[in-house]
Amino acid sequence: MNGTSGKCIPKAFLSVALILFLWGCGEKIQPGNKSAASAPAVKARTAVAEMSGQAVVHEAVGTVTARTKAVLSAKIMGTVTAVHVRESDRVTEGQLLIEIDPRTVSAHRKQAEAGLAEARKAYEAAVAARDSAASMAELAKATYDRYVNLMKNESASRQEFDEVAARHRQAEAGLNQAKAMVEAVSEKVRQAEAAVAASRVMDGDSHITAPYEGVITQRFVDPGSLAAPGSPLLAIRAVSGHRVDLILPEHLTPLVKPGLSVVLTIPALSQPKITGTVMTIVPFSDPASRSFVAQVDIPAVAGLQEGQYAKGRLEIGNAERLMVPVNALIQRGQLTGVYWIDPEQKARFRLVRTGSIEGSDIEILSGLKPGDRYILEPNAQIVDGALVEGLS
Structure with a gap:
């Protein structure tokens, strides 16, 4: 018993001491009910969001290409004997570029000339045969006419008259056959003359010349290569000018017409922005893209060089859009927003989704609606919840 009561006395003493300590502190520290001072209003320029008529702009990428270009190909079979140009060489119209061995062409020409000579001789023979047949027909006609008179006077037998009439008809048939032969041989002569003319044209095909003033962009052959009809030899582009081929989605086909003005950006140029005009719409779509x-x-x-990257801006119509100055936007990390003024005239940070930029304004796609008031040029003094005194 004595041991147990001795242990309880210190515990009771400690509890009483703690209560007295807390009571004493309560008398020294009086709780206060001081009201927080109201923060002063921040002055800032504000504006009301409203819809406005804006051009609908589509941006497209493209490539600079030569206005006129060609791939020069061989027309004849032969060995390339000389190539007088390389890539990037500038050439003039008519300048000799490539030579092809002309021996095959020469053999064809000689063959055609021989055929023409043969056809002309056949024509001469046919003409002589026609003239002979004409003489025979004339004699047979005269004999026939005499026997007709003799038959009237009954001075010739029927047998003799029939023989003369048969020879007359035979002579007429022979003359007609001779005339047809002359026409046939005459056609062969014309064919042979055309073959000779073609072979003479092929003589020029052994020399490849520049079709216009331009720059060589590719070289496909070297001396010793075999040229065949249709095989590429050189690629050339004219120096007359360039164009930009823009790739556009097919739903814009009704909106993009020849004559439409396009603002182009070509980063490789010292003057990156230039204005062009739609010249042609290629009349088919790529089924893949x-x-x-x-x-x-x-x-x-x-x-300007062929193959440079280009970006074009096309105005394809007008639409009502909500635009705000770019300076009104606030960037917080990856978030973009504006300070919207609530009905209590307090600034509230509101996230927005932006669209295209037109000059110093940017399109707001969501987060702000017409009639909302926002701060034009927010500064460091403006925080979320701050009271705002709008300035005109």
Whole structure:
């Protein structure tokens, strides 16, 4: 008993001491009910979001290409004996570019000339045979006429008259046959003359010349290569100008017409922005990408080269859009927003989704609606929940 009560006395003493300590502290520290001072209103320029008529702009990518270009191919079979140009060489119209061994062409020409000579001799023979047949027919006709008179006077027998009439008909048939032969041989002569003319044209095909002033862009053969009809030899582009081929989605086909102005950006140029005009709409779509090509004519600009990257902006109509100044936007990491003024005149950070930029304005696709008031140029003093005093 004594041991147990001795242990309880210290515990009771500690509890009483703790209560007295807390009571003493309560008397020294009086709780306060001081009201927080109201934050002053922040002055800022505000504006009301509203819809406005804006051009509908579509951006497309494309490639700079030569306005006129060609692949020069062989027309005859033969060995390439000389190539006088390389890539990037500038050439003039009519300049000799490639030579092909002309021996095969020469053999064809000689063969055609021999055929023409043979046809002409056959024609001469046919004409002589026709003239002979004409003489025989004339004699047979005269004999026939005499026997007709003799038959009237009964001075010739019927047998003699029939023989003369048969020879007359035979002579007429022979003359007609001779005339037909002359016509047939005459046609062969014309064919042989055409073959000779073609072979003479082929003589020129052994020399490949530049069709216009331009620049060689590709070389496909070297001396010793075998050229065949249709095989490519050189690629050339004219120096007369360039165009940009823009790739557009097929749903824009009714909206893009020749004559439409296009603002082009070509980063490789010192003057990156130029204005072009839609020249041609390629009349078919790519079934794989569901797109079509618009050929845009562009002015001559220093530094243009085939294959350069280009980006075009096309105005394809007008629409009502909600636009705000770019300066009104606030970037918080990956988030974009504006300070919207609520009915209590307090600034509220509101996320927005943006669209295309037109000059100093940007399109708001969502997050702000017409009639909403927002801060034009937010600064560091403006925070979410701050009271705003709008300035005109």
